[in-house]
Amino acid sequence: MSATQFDRIYHGLAPEIGKLRVANSGMAWKGEENEAVTAIPTDDIKWAQWIRVARDFQLRVGLKDRRRETFDGFTREDHDKLASLLKQHFGVTLEVKDVTFKGWNWGVTDIQGQDLAFLVSNKTAFELPLKQVANSNIAGRTEVSLEFVPLGSGGKKASRNAPDEMVEIRFYVPGIQTKLRGSDA
Amino acid sequence: GAGEKEGKSWKRFQSYKGEGAFPKEAESLRVTVDRKAQTIILPMHGFAVPFHINTIKNVSKNDEGDYTYLRINFQTPGQLAGKKDDTPFEDPDATFVRSVTYRSLDGHRFDTISKQITDLKKEVNKREQQKKEMAD
Secondary structure (H helix, E strand, C coil): CCCEEEEEEEECCCCCEEEEEEECCEEEEEECCCCCEEEEEHHHEEEEEEEEECCEEEEEEEECCCCEEEEEEECCCHHHHHHHHHHHHHCCCEEECCECCCCCCEEEEEEECCEEEEEECCEEEEEEEHHHEEEEEEECCCEEEEEECCHHHHCCCCCCCCCCEEEEEEEECCHHHHHHHHHHC | CHHHHHHCCCCCCCCCCCHHHCCHHHHHCCCEEECCCCEEEEEECCEEEEEEHHHEEEEEEEEECCEEEEEEEECCCCCCCCCCCCCCCCCCCCEEEEEEEEEECCHHHHHHHHHHHHHHHHHHHHHHHHHHHHHC
């Protein structure tokens, strides 16, 4: 059975470029520098999503053990080809997730699986993996902060040209006070 | 009067209509400033998230050990520090991103970004002020 190959694809958030092959038996990513291969057998593939991220489009694959793998670097033109491959080999529909580019800082937070999603006009603005949250805090009733696990904590120090590391985000959540104000009226 | 009423209404703004206009630099997973779109793009766990300059209050920067920290503060309701409490919001009851903090070993780049954001903010404020004066 022949495999279809996509070049210049990233695995997860790592900086290394590699090739992703899709075939009847499953899919596999291999980096250009390391020999390590990430293989996902057909039986493990439960769902797939298509979403615009920083490095162009991302293929998100849901696995049977509730884990997921992400692959960045697809172009808009790859969508149709990928969608038919996933259907043909794994019987999975490539679901398109809408992303907002409005540039607004207000919206709604929503827990989606293992992520905290921030939605603007019902479209995803960003998602934060809750697993990466090291600490959270509520200040002054209306402010919630999330601190993230430092990437450099693995012992290996980041280089000067590493990606910028998000260490904290704070949300203003008027919930409680709004209710109190509302009951006054 | 009418002027006061006008000053308190929320004016619609938008960074991009779709992903097509998104700048290539956002791929770097670093904080970028798109002056043309009056937008700051923040990397968030693989996403590149645009924030229009109108949503931004200010930026602050500080050094701690080998790292430089860049904190971007946003306009939100209920900020005691804000002198003008009449800032209009489209939906004051929504959840707002209030601040995001990044760290990098490249303090020089954070210097540049911090300056770019501050300059863009000034530029937009100035233009806004001129518009108001013209209207008077």
